[in-house]
Amino acid sequence: MSNDDIQEFVIDCITDPENRDKQAALDKWLQESEENRVLYAEIKRIWDIAETVPSTPFNKTEGWDLLSQHITGTPVKVRKMSGWWRAAAVLVPLCIVAAAWWQYSGREHKESEWMNFVAQGAEKDSLLLPDGSKVYAKPGTILAYNKQRVVKLEKGEAFFKVVQDEKTRFVVQMKTAEVTVLGTSFNITVDSTLTDVAVWDGKVSMARKDGETIVLKEGEMGRLDKGSLNKMTGNYAYRCGWANGYLIFENEEAGVVAAILSKYYHVNFTIADSLVKKRITVRFRNMSFEEVQTVLAEVLDK
Numbered sequence: 001m002s003n004d005d006i007q008e009f010v011i012d013c014i015t016d017p018e019n020r021d022k023q024a025a026l027d028k029w030l031q032e033s034e035e036n037r038v039l040y041a042e043i044k045r046i047w048d049i050a051e052t053v054p055s056t057p058f059n060k061t062e063g064w065d066l067l068s069q070h071i072t073g074t075p076v077k078v079r080k081m082s083g084w085w086r087a088a089a090v091l092v093p094l095c096i097v098a099a100a101w102w103q104y105s106g107r108e109h110k111e112s113e114w115m116n117f118v119a120q121g122a123e124k125d126s127l128l129l130p131d132g133s134k135v136y137a138k139p140g141t142i143l144a145y146n147k148q149r150v151v152k153l154e155k156g157e158a159f160f161k162v163v164q165d166e167k168t169r170f171v172v173q174m175k176t177a178e179v180t181v182l183g184t185s186f187n188i189t190v191d192s193t194l195t196d197v198a199v200w201d202g203k204v205s206m207a208r209k210d211g212e213t214i215v216l217k218e219g220e221m222g223r224l225d226k227g228s229l230n231k232m233t234g235n236y237a238y239r240c241g242w243a244n245g246y247l248i249f250e251n252e253e254a255g256v257v258a259a260i261l262s263k264y265y266h267v268n269f270t271i272a273d274s275l276v277k278k279r280i281t282v283r284f285r286n287m288s289f290e291e292v293q294t295v296l297a298e299v300l301d302k
Contacts, residue, residue, distance in 0.1 A: 006039065007043065010039075010040055010043045011047060013025070014044060113147075114145070114152070115146070116143075116144050118141070119139050119158075120139060121139055124136050124243065125141075129145055130145075131147075131170075132163040133161060133162045133170065134160075134161040135151070138158070138242070140155075140156055141153075141156025142154040149170045151172045153173070153190055154175075159185070159188075159200075159243030160181075161185045162184055162185065169181065172188060176224055177195050177197075177207060177209070177229075179197055180207070181202065184201055184204055185200035185240065186199045187200065187243065193225065198236040199237075200218065201218050202218070204216050206222040208227075212229055214230075219235040219248075220236065234251075235248065235249075235252070238252075241264060246286070247260065249280065249281060249282050250281050251280075251281055252281070253278070258271050261284075271300060282296065282299050
């Protein structure tokens with residue numbers, strides 16, 4: 001509908017509240033979008049104000065004076081206008097509605113604008129999102145974000161610490177998958193063929209573009225590889241350690257632990273071949289290389 005059609009439709013429904021068909025049509029139109037509800041509220045507000053403008057003979061200057069007094073809160077005792085004059089009185093102030101409408105639409109457009117980010121630095125870069133959520137990204141990671149809690153991760157690896165918001169879900173979109181959360185911490189790795197999602201705490205849903213979905217909880221990891229979406233066995237909380245400094249290994253092979261520590265500390269952790277397959281449980285939190293080396297040696301000797 002055009003602006004004029006919308007105006008006529010709303011006023012027709014307002015002036016005939018007993019007509020069930022019109023009220024049903026109005027309810028359906030209001031349910032279609034937030035924009036419709038905002039526009040209805042503006043038209044209704046101005047229509048109600050127009051009731052205080054006197055009936056014929058109509059003096060435009062006096063009418064606007066009375067309207068201004070009403071808006072500022074000064075009580076005005078006047079007779080109701082006939083339907084025709086009330087409609088005429090609404091036409092001019094609806095210009096104000098149009099301005100408000102465009103301002104609202106402009107704000108909506110601004111809210112959905114995308115901002116680009118490329119991670120820099122030698123180890124990791126950080127980004128504070130508009131909602132207060134934090135992103136830690138490895139160098140070269142490319143992503144975009146808006147003010148509606150949506151992030152598009154093009155490539156790289158990023159750890160998300162999401163602020164709780166029960167009303168608006170936080171979404172990370174990738175080329176082949178999508179992650180949806182309310183408030184949690186998790187890690188995502190994206191390359192040309194593989195997407196991994198490891199959860200540090202809370203719960204997320206990981207979905208393929210065709211709708212297939214898995215739910216991941218603390219320590220769990222989902223993997224999308226060549227179109228196949230699977231929940232991996234084991235505890236993968238250590239995948240988040242590069243960002244939060246907390247490396248957790250539960251019943252993990254010593255060879256895997258050594259490889260992760262080597263990558264994290266940029267040194268070569270070597271262990272005896274006879275211990276590579278030994279499963280160990282160990283935790284490190286913001287520890288120096290020397291401290292980690294000591295603890296690992298003690299665990300392997302048991």
